[in-house]
Amino acid sequence: MTTLRWCLLFMLKYPHVLRRVQVEIDDVIGRGRLPCMADQDNMPYTRATIAEVQRVGNIVPLNLKHSTTAEIELGGYVIPAGTTVIANLTAILNDPKYFPEPEKFRPERHLDERGDFVQNEALIPFSIGEIT
Numbered sequence: 001m002t003t004l005r006w007c008l009l010f011m012l013k014y015p016h017v018l019r020r021v022q023v024e025i026d027d028v029i030g031r032g033r034l035p036c037m038a039d040q041d042n043m044p045y046t047r048a049t050i051a052e053v054q055r056v057g058n059i060v061p062l063n064l065k066h067s068t069t070a071e072i073e074l075g076g077y078v079i080p081a082g083t084t085v086i087a088n089l090t091a092i093l094n095d096p097k098y099f100p101e102p103e104k105f106r107p108e109r110h111l112d113e114r115g116d117f118v119q120n121e122a123l124i125p126f127s128i129g130e131i132t
């Protein structure tokens, strides 16, 4: 719900993006049927827009709290077992190394030169790792 609200807001703010998404929806799905997962491969701009909404919307900025089950060394730091770890998803989703000019809402950043959707490894709005 929160992501959908961000999406509506961005579509109002960036009508040129809205128009391109609408054209793609009309071309690929049309008005006579419901969308299906197979459509996704033919809708790179819409996928890219959803990816950018998730990146900028950033609805769980500090993830959920996790804790280490065993001592681990990370980046030269030793983290003891049982330490609470808070992953700063905001920092990752706005890292200019992965998302140049991160403050800009720009779906094209998720497309390659042929216009195909590219999964950016730093796009982790759902966090990473396993839940055990």
Ligand code: HEM
Binding pocket: 003, 059, 060, 063, 064, 065, 125, 126, 127, 128, 131
């Ligand atoms: C775009 C929408 C959503 C985003 C970006 C999102 C993001 C997240 C994130 C970042 C976490 C923490 C993961 C972690 O601790 O590693 C999480 C956990 C969770 N989410 Fe979502 N979520 C979304 C939608 C939903 C929906 C629709 C549901 C339920 C219908 C849901 C249910 C849960 C539950 C139950 C957890 C806790 C899992 C656990 O730690 O056991 N989420 N979500």
